Amino acid sequence: xxxxxxxxxxxxxxxxxxxxxxxxxxxxxxxxxxxxxxxxxxxxxxxxxxxxxxxxxxxxxxxxxxxxxxxxxxxxxxxxxxxxxxxxxxxxxxxxxxxxxxxxxxxxxxxxxxxxxxxxxxxxxxxxxxxxxxxxxxxxxxxxxxxxxxxxxxxxxxxxxxxxxxxxxxxxxxxxxxxxxxxxxxxxxxxxxxxxxxxxxxxxxxxxxxxxxxxxxxxxxxxxxxxxxxxxxxxxxxxxxxxxxxxxxxxxxxxxxxxxxxxxxxxxxxxxxxxxxxxxxxxxxxxxxxxxxxxxxxxxxxxxxxxxxxxxxxxxxxxxxxxxxxxxxxxxxxxxxxxxxxxxxxxxxxxxxxxxxxxxxxxxxxxxxxxxxxxxxxxxxxxxxxxxxxxxxxxxxxxxxxxxxxxxxxx
Amino acid sequence: xxxxxxxxxxxxxxxxxxxxxxxxxxxxxxxxxxxxxxxxxxxxxxxxxxxxxxxxxxxxxxxxxxxxxxxxxxxxxxxxxxxxxxxxxxxxxxxxxxxxxxxxxxxxxxxxxxxxxxxxxxxxxxxxxxxxxxxxxxxxxxxxxxxxxxxxxxxxxxxxxxxxxxxxxxxxxxxxxx
Numbered sequence: 001x002x003x004x005x006x007x008x009x010x011x012x013x014x015x016x017x018x019x020x021x022x023x024x025x026x027x028x029x030x031x032x033x034x035x036x037x038x039x040x041x042x043x044x045x046x047x048x049x050x051x052x053x054x055x056x057x058x059x060x061x062x063x064x065x066x067x068x069x070x071x072x073x074x075x076x077x078x079x080x081x082x083x084x085x086x087x088x089x090x091x092x093x094x095x096x097x098x099x100x101x102x103x104x105x106x107x108x109x110x111x112x113x114x115x116x117x118x119x120x121x122x123x124x125x126x127x128x129x130x131x132x133x134x135x136x137x138x139x140x141x142x143x144x145x146x147x148x149x150x151x152x153x154x155x156x157x158x159x160x161x162x163x164x165x166x167x168x169x170x171x172x173x174x175x176x177x178x179x180x181x182x183x184x185x186x187x188x189x190x191x192x193x194x195x196x197x198x199x200x201x202x203x204x205x206x207x208x209x210x211x212x213x214x215x216x217x218x219x220x221x222x223x224x225x226x227x228x229x230x231x232x233x234x235x236x237x238x239x240x241x242x243x244x245x246x247x248x249x250x251x252x253x254x255x256x257x258x259x260x261x262x263x264x265x266x267x268x269x270x271x272x273x274x275x276x277x278x279x280x281x282x283x284x285x286x287x288x289x290x291x292x293x294x295x296x297x298x299x300x301x302x303x304x305x306x307x308x309x310x311x312x313x314x315x316x317x318x319x320x321x322x323x324x325x326x327x328x329x330x331x332x333x334x335x336x337x338x339x340x341x342x343x344x345x346x347x348x349x350x351x352x353x354x355x356x357x358x359x360x361x362x363x364x365x366x367x368x369x370x371x372x373x374x375x376x377x378x379x380x381x382x383x384x385x386x387x388x389x390x391x392x393x394x395x396x397x398x399x400x401x402x403x404x405x406x407x408x409x410x411x
Numbered sequence: 412x413x414x415x416x417x418x419x420x421x422x423x424x425x426x427x428x429x430x431x432x433x434x435x436x437x438x439x440x441x442x443x444x445x446x447x448x449x450x451x452x453x454x455x456x457x458x459x460x461x462x463x464x465x466x467x468x469x470x471x472x473x474x475x476x477x478x479x480x481x482x483x484x485x486x487x488x489x490x491x492x493x494x495x496x497x498x499x500x501x502x503x504x505x506x507x508x509x510x511x512x513x514x515x516x517x518x519x520x521x522x523x524x525x526x527x528x529x530x531x532x533x534x535x536x537x538x539x540x541x542x543x544x545x546x547x548x549x550x551x552x553x554x555x556x557x558x559x560x561x562x563x564x565x566x567x568x569x570x571x572x573x574x575x576x577x578x579x580x581x582x583x584x585x586x587x588x589x
Contacts, residue, residue, distance in 0.1 A: 004576050004580070007576050007579050007580050007583070008548065008576070010525065010526070010529055011529065011533070011544065011548045011549075011579075012548055012549075013526060014443070014447065014526055014529055014530055014533070014549075015439065015440075015443045015549070016439065016442050016443045016446045016455075017439045017442075018438065018439060018442055018456075022452075022456060023438070025456070026438070026456055026459065026460045026463075029460055029464055030434065030460065030463050030464060030467070033463070033464040033467040033468060034427060034430065034467055036467075036468075037425075037467050037468065037470060038425055038427075041425050041471075116417070116421075133417050135414065135417060136414065138414045140417075153414070280416070282477075283477075
């Protein structure tokens with residue numbers, strides 16, 4: 001049996017790799033196939049009537065003449081528009097006002113987190129649903145109807161959960177890249193002197209209008225800590241919408257490329273299925289839902305600080321009495337791995353005595369909620385010792401709180 | 412797997428970058444499958460090239476069921492079999508049975524004597540066994556997936572694999588080291 005494994009292992013090492021010359025040779029017919037594919041895509045998007053007209057010989061030249069005439073009229077119209085008043089950012093503010101759907105992509109050479117996102121608003125302009133594909137991480141997150149769906153490849157699992165912190169993160173992500181807020185934000189910050197806006201001449205090649213926006217340190221988008229940044233917005237001269245944004249960051253007096261935001265579609269309604277990841281589950285994907293499980297504890301009339309202490313107290317009491325089901329339920333979790341990690345902690349450490357539960361103090365950013373320092377006597381690996389642990393408690397829904405993290409403080 | 416679904420969706424929208432990522436991700440794996448089936452670098456390159464060209468041509472209606480790597484590896488295996496049939500009809504024999512391996516300029520990623528002997532031993536196996544081994548080991552497919560894709564019984568797939576490994580072990584004359 002062992003020798004089979006050895007042969008298999010050896011076989012797996014029997015791999016061939018192509019050199020640059022072979023890669024070039026292989027690429028040529030593939031490039032041609034791609035060009036044909038692109039051309040077919042363009043052709044198939046033309047109206048069928050066009051093919052029909054050209055398929056009938058007697059009317060072929062008449063049709064050509066009609067099309068040439070239409071082309072001339074349209075060109076004159078466009079020329080007319082292009083000699084109109086100079087571009088102003090307000091035109092973009094106006095153009096994005098009624099956007100209900102936008103689809104964009106962020107490629108950042110510095111990080112491994114390229115993202116593509118679809119954002120939909122309701123008729124009142126409130127965020128309705130968001131989908132973010134983390135392109136290199138093999139995972140997708142959808143926020144819809146108040147709950148989050150998280151599909152990932154490793155482990156192959158679809159998690160469904162309701163968690164305010166995740167909701168806030170995804171909403172903040174969508175809001176900060178919402179073209180409506182982004183452009184208005186620029187105007188506000190310009191008035192405050194935090195950003196400098198310079199409108200350039202349209203590019204000869206693309207016709208797009210470049211708008212250079214230079215941000216002073218810590219003023220970038222939502223005002224999070226940031227070095228000096230520069231965005232170049234490329235504005236479509238006809239629609240006045242942003243086509244893409246090149247992002248640059250100042251590093252030792254040099255502007256470095258920090259990625260690109262491409263706005264792929266505006267106001268193209270999305271297929272509703274893209275917001276339902278259950279429809280994208282593979283045959284081997286497991287579903288892990290905590291919806292409706294009432295994890296954590298209800299806040300009731302307690303203040304935030306009081307509920308934080310209560311959650312920590314109840315969790316430790318359940319741990320000490322070895323009521324692991326209750327302890328895990330109070331602790332809360334999102335993925336199967338989260339739950340297993342909590343269970344492992346509880347199973348490998350006997351909580352013998354709760355010596356002291358400290359006061360709740362606000363957690364340091366980026367964490368939210370409160371932390372408590374607790375003195376505990378534990379038996380681990382046959383050794384009994386007293387140590388200080390930090391318990392982080394946070395809000396999970398508007399009315400419920402759970403534990404975010406339990407960890408021993410480094411001595 | 413999820414990344415592949417995303418890339419396919421983007422490629423269908425005409426995004427060349429997405430197709431390039433698929434190509435770069437699987438090119439060498441497919442070359443390995445093809446080389447282990449055909450033992451001829453020219454043929455292996457042609458087959459992989461054909462598979463990618465066909466993949467582009469069918470992209471519009473393409474729906475991924477299972478893993479892309481397994482799907483493409485199966486395409487390579489089917490195409491390789493067609494090539495061998497064409498060559499047999501045209502009077503050429505399978506290259507692997509009579510001719511020595513030419514692994515230049517397609518190089519083994521890790522070159523050593525043991526792997527070279529293994530490559531030769533693999534080339535000496537009946538095609539059906541080589542195919543199952545290549546799909547399983549280099550295509551990353553399960554026996555069940557191979558049986559489904561190739562339309563053969565699960566038991567047949569498993570026995571071909573086992574016989575293939577048996578013969579490799581024998582041909583390597585017990586000189587296999589982990």
